Amino acid sequence: MKKLATLFAATAVLAAAGMAQARDLGPDEALKLRDAGTIQSFEKLNAAALAKHPGGAINETELEEEYGRYIYQVELRDAQSVQWDLELDATSGQILKDHQDD
Incomplete structure (x- = not known):
C-alpha cells in the first residue's frame, strides 16, 4: 500500500510539473523582453507570420514561455478567409508551426 501511495504522489508531482511548463506572459513582461533584445519586435514577428499567408489579417497574438x-x-x-494558427520562436523569428485551424 505504501508503494502505491508513493507512486501516486510521484505521478501527481510529474503531472503538475508538466502542466507548469508553459506560461502566458503579460504585456509588461513581453515589452521588457522586447526592449532588452531577448525577443524580436512584435512588428517583425507579425510580418513573418503574414509573409506565410499574404493578404491575411492577424486576429490574436500571445507570447508564452x-x-x-x-x-x-x-x-x-x-x-x-481560412483561419491559421502559427507559432514562432520569438527569439529568432523562425516559424515552428503553421497549421489550419479546425
Missing part, C-alpha cells in the same frame, strides 16, 4: 523558450502564437485569417 514554454520549457525556457519564448513562443509567439499568432491566429490569422488569410485572404480566402
